[in-house]
Amino acid sequence: MEGVLQYLIYTFIAIVLFALVTIFVAERKRKRTALAADASLMGDLTALSESLKGPEPALRISYSELLDRVVDRLSASPFPVDLYTKDAERRAVMENKLIGILRTPTSERGSDPEKTGGPTPPVFESPPGGFRRPGGPSALSGPEMQAPVVWIWHYDPSTGKPAWHSYGPRFGFDFRTQSQKEEEKG
Amino acid sequence: MDPNSAVFLIAALLFGIVLLTVALILFVTLGIQLVTSRFLPIDLSAGNLVSFLKDLPTSAGQLQKAYDWNISQWSNFGTTLLTGTLGFITTCLVAFYKGEIKHLTITMLVGVAAALCLYLKSQIEINKLKNQFMYWYSLLSKIYTLRTSP
Numbered sequence: 001m002e003g004v005l006q007y008l009i010y011t012f013i014a015i016v017l018f019a020l021v022t023i024f025v026a027e028r029k030r031k032r033t034a035l036a037a038d039a040s041l042m043g044d045l046t047a048l049s050e051s052l053k054g055p056e057p058a059l060r061i062s063y064s065e066l067l068d069r070v071v072d073r074l075s076a077s078p079f080p081v082d083l084y085t086k087d088a089e090r091r092a093v094m095e096n097k098l099i100g101i102l103r104t105p106t107s108e109r110g111s112d113p114e115k116t117g118g119p120t121p122p123v124f125e126s127p128p129g130g131f132r133r134p135g136g137p138s139a140l141s142g143p144e145m146q147a148p149v150v151w152i153w154h155y156d157p158s159t160g161k162p163a164w165h166s167y168g169p170r171f172g173f174d175f176r177t178q179s180q181k182e183e184e185k186g
Numbered sequence: 187m188d189p190n191s192a193v194f195l196i197a198a199l200l201f202g203i204v205l206l207t208v209a210l211i212l213f214v215t216l217g218i219q220l221v222t223s224r225f226l227p228i229d230l231s232a233g234n235l236v237s238f239l240k241d242l243p244t245s246a247g248q249l250q251k252a253y254d255w256n257i258s259q260w261s262n263f264g265t266t267l268l269t270g271t272l273g274f275i276t277t278c279l280v281a282f283y284k285g286e287i288k289h290l291t292i293t294m295l296v297g298v299a300a301a302l303c304l305y306l307k308s309q310i311e312i313n314k315l316k317n318q319f320m321y322w323y324s325l326l327s328k329i330y331t332l333r334t335s336p
Contacts, residue, residue, distance in 0.1 A: 004199070005198070005277055005281045005286060005287065006281075008274075009274065009278060009281065009293060009297065012270060012274045012277075013274075013293065013296060013297040016267075016297065016300040016301050017300050019304055020300055020303055020304055020307070045232075067236060067237070067240065070233070070236045071233045071236050072233070074231060074232035074233040075231055075233030076231065077231055077232045078231055079230050079231055079232045079234070079235055081230070081318050081321070082318070085314065085317050085321050091321070095325065095328070098232075099328070099332065102236075102329055
């Protein structure tokens with residue numbers, strides 16, 4: 001009986017102490033791994049953010065393509081969830097980076113070049129005798145070009161890319177000022 | 187009660203068997219958990235997080251299920267540990283009445299303190315998992331709303 005009681009008491013203590021030591025060792029190892037994962041993830045997020053600002057305008061991809069790109073790039077990056085749960089500052093930095101990437105303008109989200117960082121509007125040349133369409137092969141003349149034209153940046157389903165499109169009075173745009181309209185009415 | 191009576195010895199043996207069983211369950215549970223977490227890490231990647239956005243309602247449900255499972259594991263572990271600790275205290279009391287083990291008080295205090303530390307750790311782990319789930323879910327919801335916002 002004496003041996004059994006001793007055996008039970010010391011076995012229990014040994015198991016509990018072993019569990020405590022193992023858990024705390026594993027915790028320390030996990031912290032080190034989390035710090036390395038944090039650095040790796042931040043690097044990947046920065047690289048991803050830069051790649052989306054590259055020569056190919058971000059406006060040309062759809063939202064699901066954007067998600068696929070992000071998933072591909074980050075699939076090997078472990079997410080140090082322990083670290084972010086504890087550290088609100090790191091969490092804010094990571095969230096801002098990730099949200100910034102996922103807010104990249106896409107073709108499904110409308111396209112205001114001013115807000116989305118798209119190409120700047122074309123520069124109009126005004127040689128004597130008329131306007132020249134930006135990048136156009138020749139100077140245009142006639143009533144169409146004499147009239148004011150509005151250029152709108154929008155997605156073109158035929159090419160699959162956004163581009164500048166011109167619209168003049170024949171599309172229903174009325175360029176008269178309010179005072180001109182009132183004069184004509186009066 | 188006479189410490190050398192048959193009833194006392196049978197009771198002590200029964201408590202001992204309970205203690206041993208609980209200790210074995212504790213060891214097996216913890217051992218399997220440690221081995222699987224070392225060789226089969228279940229940490230999610232940041233890519234997983236983004237891929238969850240493709241079907242948030244389903245992903246959120248699965249994520250909640252995974253965290254529920256983890257939390258229940260730690261909760262069971264804590265309950266088992268408390269049961270084992272009660273068995274340990276009982277065995278110590280039996281040994282005390284019989285006066286067979288030297289330095290029994292210190293041994294008992296060390297055992298109870300270690301068990302309480304482990305129990306505390308299990309409760310901390312449960313709270314951490316709850317926080318992690320809330321954090322994951324709120325981040326997913328926050329990012330998901332970007333899909334519809336301009």
